[in-house]
Amino acid sequence: MPVKIDVNGELVTAYLEGEIDHHSARVMRNDIDSAIERNMPSMLILDFRDISFMDSSGIGLVMGRYKNLKKNNAELHITNTSPQIYKVMKLAGLERLAKIDKVGSK
Amino acid sequence: MPVKIDVNGELVTAYLEGEIDHHSARVMRNDIDSAIERNMPSMLILDFRDISFMDSSGIGLVMGRYKNLKKNNAELHITNTSPQIYKVMKLAGLERLAKIDKVGSK
Amino acid sequence: MITNVLKLVIPSKSSNESFARVAVASFVAQLDPTLEEINDIKTAVSEAVTNCIVHAYKESMGNIYITVQVIDNLTVKIKVRDNGCGIDNIKQAMQPLFTTGGEERAGLGFAVMESFMDKLSVKSKDGKGTVVTMQKKLSIRIS
Amino acid sequence: MITNVLKLVIPSKSSNESFARVAVASFVAQLDPTLEEINDIKTAVSEAVTNCIVHAYKESMGNIYITVQVIDNLTVKIKVRDNGCGIDNIKQAMQPLFTTGGEERAGLGFAVMESFMDKLSVKSKDGKGTVVTMQKKLSIRIS
Ligand SMILES: Nc1ncnc2c1ncn2[C@@H]1O[C@H](COP(=O)(O)OP(=O)(O)O)[C@@H](O)[C@H]1O
Ligand SMILES: Nc1ncnc2c1ncn2[C@@H]1O[C@H](COP(=O)(O)OP(=O)(O)O)[C@@H](O)[C@H]1O
Numbered sequence: 001m002p003v004k005i006d007v008n009g010e011l012v013t014a015y016l017e018g019e020i021d022h023h024s025a026r027v028m029r030n031d032i033d034s035a036i037e038r039n040m041p042s043m044l045i046l047d048f049r050d051i052s053f054m055d056s057s058g059i060g061l062v063m064g065r066y067k068n069l070k071k072n073n074a075e076l077h078i079t080n081t082s083p084q085i086y087k088v089m090k091l092a093g094l095e096r097l098a099k100i101d102k103v104g105s106k
Numbered sequence: 107m108p109v110k111i112d113v114n115g116e117l118v119t120a121y122l123e124g125e126i127d128h129h130s131a132r133v134m135r136n137d138i139d140s141a142i143e144r145n146m147p148s149m150l151i152l153d154f155r156d157i158s159f160m161d162s163s164g165i166g167l168v169m170g171r172y173k174n175l176k177k178n179n180a181e182l183h184i185t186n187t188s189p190q191i192y193k194v195m196k197l198a199g200l201e202r203l204a205k206i207d208k209v210g211s212k
Numbered sequence: 213m214i215t216n217v218l219k220l221v222i223p224s225k226s227s228n229e230s231f232a233r234v235a236v237a238s239f240v241a242q243l244d245p246t247l248e249e250i251n252d253i254k255t256a257v258s259e260a261v262t263n264c265i266v267h268a269y270k271e272s273m274g275n276i277y278i279t280v281q282v283i284d285n286l287t288v289k290i291k292v293r294d295n296g297c298g299i300d301n302i303k304q305a306m307q308p309l310f311t312t313g314g315e316e317r318a319g320l321g322f323a324v325m326e327s328f329m330d331k332l333s334v335k336s337k338d339g340k341g342t343v344v345t346m347q348k349k350l351s352i353r354i355s
Numbered sequence: 356m357i358t359n360v361l362k363l364v365i366p367s368k369s370s371n372e373s374f375a376r377v378a379v380a381s382f383v384a385q386l387d388p389t390l391e392e393i394n395d396i397k398t399a400v401s402e403a404v405t406n407c408i409v410h411a412y413k414e415s416m417g418n419i420y421i422t423v424q425v426i427d428n429l430t431v432k433i434k435v436r437d438n439g440c441g442i443d444n445i446k447q448a449m450q451p452l453f454t455t456g457g458e459e460r461a462g463l464g465f466a467v468m469e470s471f472m473d474k475l476s477v478k479s480k481d482g483k484g485t486v487v488t489m490q491k492k493l494s495i496r497i498s
Binding site for chain 2: 369370372373376391394395397398401402405408409458459460461463464466467470471
Binding site for chain 4: 218242
C-alpha cells in the first residue's frame with residue numbers, strides 16, 4: 001500500500017510511502033485520484049514523511065493532482081518533504097502552486 | 107576505526123565494526139594482533155554486534171587469531187553473531203575452536 | 213586518471229529504475245560523498261534511466277547501458293545509453309517543461325540532470341538511440 | 356523464461372567487493388526474497404568476486420564480469436567470470452579447506468557457494484580464466 005488516505009471532513013490527507021519514480025507513481029496517482037473523487041475535499045494534504053526518494057515523476061504526480069483539485073477550487077498542501085524531495089520541488093517551482101513544508105517544520 | 111579494543115586485566119575484548127570481507131579483514135587483523143601482542147590476554151572476546159556482513163574471509167580472520175592465542179594458551183570467545191554470520195561460522199565448524207554466542211543470547 | 217569503472221546493463225523494465233539508481237549510488241558511495249551529492253547523482257540517474265524506459269523504448273523493450281567512471285577518486289562521469297527511438301530536436305527536448313510524454317511527465321528530466329550535475333551532454337541519432345553523459349565533481353573531504 | 360537480467364563489469368579492486376554483493380542483492384531484492392535468501396546470495400557472490408581479486412588476478416588487475424539472470428521471477432542464476440590465471444585442478448580447488456591463498460584464506464569460498472546456493476558449477480581454463488555459475492530458487496511467497 002503506497003498511499004494511506006485519512007479523511008477528516010473536507011480535509012483529506014494522503015500519506016505516501018516508499019520511493020516516487022515513474023514506476024511507482026502510477027499506483028499512487030490512482031489511489032490519490034480515487035480519494036479525491038470519493039471525498040471531494042476542499043483541501044488535500046500530500047504527506048511525504050515516508051517518501052525516501054523522488055525524481056521528476058513526483059512533480060508530474062503533484063501537478064496532476066493540483067489540476068484535479070483546481071477543478072473544484074480545492075487547495076493543495078505538501079508536508080514533510082526531505083531535503084532531496086524539497087530540492088526537486090524547488091527546481092520545478094512547485095511552491096508557486098502549493099504550500100510546501102519541509103520535514104521537521106511545523 | 108573498524109576495531110575498538112577494551113582491556114580489562116587479562117580479558118581483552120575487540121569490538122569489530124562494519125563488514126568483514128577480504129578487503130576489510132586486513133586492517134582488522136592488524137588491529138587485533140597488536141592488541142594481543144600488547145596485552146597478552148588469557149581470553150580474547152571478539153564481539154560481532156556491529157558487523158553487518160561476513161564472508162569466509164572472516165573465518166580466516168578468526169582462525170588466524172585463534173592460532174595466535176593458542177601460542178600463549180589463551181582462549182577465544184565469539185559473541186553477538188547475527189544469523190548470517192553464525193551460518194558462515196557454523197559451516198566452517200568454528201564452534202569446535204571457540205564458544206560462539208548468537209546475538210541476543212546472554 | 214580513471215580510478216574505478218562500473219559497467220551495467222539492464223533491460224528497460226520500469227521496475228529496474230530503482231535498482232539502477234541504487235547501484236550507481238552504492239558504487240559512488242565508495243568515494244565518501246556527502247548525502248546531498250549522493251542524492252543529486254541518484255536523482256539524475258533516475259531521470260536518465262526513466263527516459264530510456266518511457267521515451268526511448270516506449271512500448272518496446274531494450275537494453276539500458278550505464279557506465280560510471282571515477283576520475284582521480286573525485287569526479288564521477290556517468291553515461292546512460294539506449295538503442296531506442298532517438299531524439300530529433302535535442303535543443304527542444306532539453307527545454308524545461310517540454311515533454312512528449314503526456315499528462316503525467318513534467319518535462320523536467322533534463323532540467324534535473326543539468327541542475328543537479330556539473331555537466332550534461334546529450335547525443336542522439338534518430339532511430340538509433342541516445343547517450344546522456346553527466347559529470348559531477350565531489351567536494352574534497354578532509355578526514 | 357528469463358524475466359530480468361543484470362550485467363555488471365567492474366575492475367578487480369578489493370574495494371569493489373562490497374559494491375558487487377550489494378548490487379546483486381539489490382537487483383534480487385525486487386523478487387522479495389527472505390532475509391536469509393538475500394544473505395545467502397550476498398555471501399556467495401562475495402566469495403566468487405573475492406576469488407577473482409585474490410586468486411585470478413593476484414597482483415595484477417583485470418575485469419570481473421557478473422551476470423544475474425532471473426528465471427520465471429523465482430530462480431536466480433549468477434555467473435561470475437574472470438580472465439585471470441585459471442584453476443588447473445578444479446576438483447582439488449573445490450575441496451573445503453584447500454587454498455593456495457596462504458595463512459589468512461580459509462579455503463572455504465567454494466564450500467560457502469555450494470552450501471548457500473542450490474547449484475554450483477565451475478569452469479576454468481589455465482591461463483584463460485574461470486566462470487563460476489550458481490543458482491538459487493527462492494521460496495514462493497504468499498502475498
Ligand atoms: N532517451 C531518450 N530517448 C528518446 N527521447 C528522449 C529521451 N530522453 C528524453 N527524450 C525526449 O526529451 C523530452 C524531455 O525529456 P525530459 O526533460 O526528461 O522530460 P520528461 O521525461 O518528463 O518528458 C521527452 O519528453 C522525450 O521526448
Ligand atoms: N577465480 C579463480 N581463479 C583462480 N583460482 C581460483 C579462483 N577461485 C578459486 N581459485 C582457487 O581455488 C582455491 C579455493 O578457493 P576457495 O574455496 O574460494 O577458498 P579461498 O578463496 O579461501 O582460497 C583458491 O585458493 C584458488 O587456488
